[in-house]
Amino acid sequence: MGDRGESAAEHWEAPFGTDQIHVAFALFASNEIALDTAREAAKQAYHEIGGISVQYHMDVGMMPDGRTHLGFRDGISNPYIDGSPFPPAFGHEGPVKSGEFLFGYPNESGQIMEGPSPAPLGHNGSYLSLRKLHICAAAYRRYVQEKATASLSAERIGAKMVGRWPSGTPLALSPEEDDTRLSEDESRINVFSYADDPKGFKCPISAHVRRAFPRDSLQDQVVDVNIHRLLRRSTVYGPALTKGVLEDDGHDRGIIFAGICTSLIRQYEFIKTEWLNGGNFVGLSTEQDPVTGNKDGEHTFTIPAKPLRHRLKEVPEFSITRGGEYFFIPSLTALRWLAEQAGQGPSDL
Numbered sequence: 014m015g016d017r018g019e020s021a022a023e024h025w026e027a028p029f030g031t032d033q034i035h036v037a038f039a040l041f042a043s044n045e046i047a048l049d050t051a052r053e054a055a056k057q058a059y060h061e062i063g064g065i066s067v068q069y070h071m072d073v074g075m076m077p078d079g080r081t082h083l084g085f086r087d088g089i090s091n092p093y094i095d096g097s098p099f100p101p102a103f104g105h106e107g108p109v110k111s112g113e114f115l116f117g118y119p120n121e122s123g124q125i126m127e128g129p130s131p132a133p134l135g136h137n138g139s140y141l142s143l144r145k146l147h148i149c150a151a152a153y154r155r156y157v158q159e160k161a162t163a164s165l166s167a168e169r170i171g172a173k174m175v176g177r178w179p180s181g182t183p184l185a186l187s188p189e190e191d192d193t194r195l196s197e198d199e200s201r202i203n204v205f206s207y208a209d210d211p212k213g214f215k216c217p218i219s220a221h222v223r224r225a226f227p228r229d230s231l232q233d234q235v236v237d238v239n240i241h242r243l244l245r246r247s248t249v250y251g252p253a254l255t256k257g258v259l260e261d262d263g264h265d266r267g268i269i270f271a272g273i274c275t276s277l278i279r280q281y282e283f284i285k286t287e288w289l290n291g292g293n294f295v296g297l298s299t300e301q302d303p304v305t306g307n308k309d310g311e312h313t314f315t316i317p318a319k320p321l322r323h324r325l326k327e328v329p330e331f332s333i334t335r336g337g338e339y340f341f342i343p344s345l346t347a348l349r350w351l352a353e354q355a356g357q358g359p360s361d362l
């Protein structure tokens with residue numbers, strides 16, 4: 014996964030990467046009061062069960078403006094699952110077969126993906142790649158300011174790296190400036206193509222979002238992008254770095270990346286190793302994704318421009334892996350089945 018140097022597994026926070034984690038339990042709530050109520054119920058169940066102990070706990074949650082610590086809005090683009098009654102909140106590409114995200118259904122290749130056996134356990138479940146990624150917010154701010162010129166502002170460099178402006182406006186639709194009319198329009202913010210921009214003059218081919226999901230960019234290659242899609246449910250942790258501050262304040266802050274799919278190898282790992290960590294698929298040699306890479310690549314970031322491209326050098330690491338685990342997410346029916354196996358009634362689930 015490119016976890017080298019400070020990101021290497023031997024530096025991960027315990028108990029990540031050890032054999033101590035067996036189950037992850039996530040509590041979601043829309044406000045603190047609802048969270049407290051859910052937490053109390055969970056604590057009670059925890060005390061009643063016995064035989065398990067909490068190894069690690071994280072308080073996470075999106076910032077009120079939906080932005081991550083680099084200042085960009087996240088959580089906009091997600092695949093639309095074919096047949097789902099819940100289309101994503103924002104406009105989307107064509108539907109992706111449900112078998113890419115749920116066991117027991119045909120995937121994009123017409124195969125039925127099987128989850129863990131026996132069938133009642135695997136059916137309707139998914140796999141989850143969870144990663145704790147520390148974000149180097151001060152290093153990022155310093156870098157974009159240092160590299161800024163009269164024609165290439167710090168904000169523009171950041172937008173070129175991500176492929177969206179801080180508001181979420183895609184560069185593919187508004188390459189020159191952030192346009193909040195676009196970012197506030199749910200039907201437009203995620204409906205775009207790279208077909209009219211093969212060289213990346215609007216959105217660099219090395220930008221994070223273009224690498225992570227190249228949409229229609231790779232049409233001259235035999236690549237079916239829909240077999241490499243991820244359902245993302247990421248969130249952030251840690252306090253925001255105070256506006257304008259350029260020095261690290263010592264707080265741990267970052268993103269809890271959550272990628273859901275039925276094939277960790279073909280979906281999560283492929284995106285990370287081939288598209289984010291590599292450059293060959295778009296003729297960029299060993300240049301890496303500027304947001305998640307630069308551990309052992311060229312440490313450059315190319316911004317196509319006329320008459321001359323900009324090639325930013327010595328791009329530091331803006332994210333450091335603090336831990337990661339793969340999980341199986343059972344469905345509600347699988348949880349009922351498990352409870353029945355344990356001799357308990359399914360009524361509480």
Ligand code: HEM
Pocket residue numbers: 081083085086087088089090091146148175177221222223225226243245268270272281284285289304305331332
């Ligand atoms: C340092 C950690 C990361 C940060 C700060 C970050 C940030 C972002 C942001 C701001 C967006 C644009 C919002 C959106 O389209 O929803 C985005 C999109 C995306 N990211 Fe990341 N990301 C990170 C790590 C990753 C990793 C590790 C992966 C996959 C292995 C990934 C996959 C994606 C995908 C698939 C998209 C959607 C692209 C699209 O559909 O157009 N990201 N990310």
